[in-house]
Amino acid sequence: ALLGMPGRDGRLVRPLLGIAREETAASNAERGLDWREDPTNESGAFARNRIRHGLLAELRAIHPAAEANLLATLDLLRDEVEVLDAAVESALAVSGHRPAGSGPGIADLSALAPGLRRLVIQKLADEAAGGRAAAIGSRTEEILRLGHGGGSSALDLGNGLRAVVEYGRLRFAVGDVAHAPEPSSLAIPGSVSFGAGELSSERGPDLSVGGVGGPEQSATLDAAKLATVLHVRPWNAGDSMRPLGLDGSKTLQDLFGDRRVPRESRAGIPVVVSEGEIAWIPGVAIGDSFKVTSRTRERVRLAWRP
Structure with a gap:
């Protein structure tokens, strides 16, 4: 803002920016052209007018070329700002x-x-x-x-x-920090909205095993270990689970930290619970109790689309 408006800014061109008001008024009068006066330009209620009628007038009284020198300095500063902008972009790239x-x-x-x-x-x-x-x-x-x-x-x-x-x-x-979505229920098979995403389930004997990352995150669990309706909720402080592949239980806070899940994103991640035990958290962990084994006959595949 201290640099003022440039004469050219991309496709925007201000051809009259360097011409004084007295010059445009004289040109219009010479050609017999009428113009409108903005009454607010004389009001001392606006800072731009106090600068124009007060500060600039005082600078001219000190030195007749003060205004021209100020404009020349602004041109130099604009050139230097381009150098600084390039340095900022370089730092961001590095x-x-x-x-x-x-x-x-x-x-x-x-x-x-x-x-x-x-x-x-x-x-x-x-x-x-x-x-x-x-x-x-x-x-x-x-x-x-x-x-x-x-x-x-x-x-x-x-x-x-x-x-x-x-x-x-x-x-x-x-903007405001996102609030945690309301809890809901997920039938098997079925789907349910959770916050800005959708959680779905399907059941069958030949569903592929393993989680999938990317835009859609999924996991395959043992159907016999799951309730027919799952509880879906945001995480709570103090939540813990026994993750697949780890010995013992671990708090969700620690799991989020291990997976580098941003703190502000955690409230929007569904926690899938079966009869009080956490079965799956997309992108974070599968509950060890619900893993598919050689004795598994039916499988449930859960998918989360954020």
Whole structure:
């Protein structure tokens, strides 16, 4: 904003930007053209008018060329901003954020010169906000400290903007934190909505075994070990299960951490429960009690489409 409006911004061109009001008025009068006066341009209620009629007038009184010098300085600053923008893009590429958009590493950001570090973080905030976010340069060090404890942590920056660090990488989020979906029931076979996704089940003797990742996550379980109707709910603090392939039980919080599931995403992941025991959490774990064995006759395949 301090640089003012450029004469050209992509396809947008402002041909009269460098022409004084007195010049346009004289040109219109010479050609017999009428024009409209915006009455708000004379009101002292607006900062732009106080600058135009007060500050600029004082600068001209100090030096007749003050206004021209100021405009020339702005042109130089715009050129230098292009250099800084290129440095920011280069830093984002080196940190792994470009082109994947995975968020720059906290260690990479910390290694940057302080001025460049602030610009990179502001750029990320602007992109998340879809325009210009509020200036957050003064909170740069506070944001970087989010990564000191490992895991996931977040910082509310106001106006719906949050800095989120997940396993050493920084991103910004806008809007309210998502609330956990309401619990529901899943019949076998059948399907049910859960938050922004859908959970489905099918039953048969020849269903393939093994989980599938990607956009659709799935798992095949022993039908005889499952109830005919499953309970689907968000995770709760203190939840634990005995995961397939691990000795003993483990808390869901630890499992989420082991799988590097972002803290803000956990509430939207369904926890599938059979008669009080956790059978499956998409992308996280299958309950050992429900695994398919050589004695399994019927199988149930669960699929989660977020």
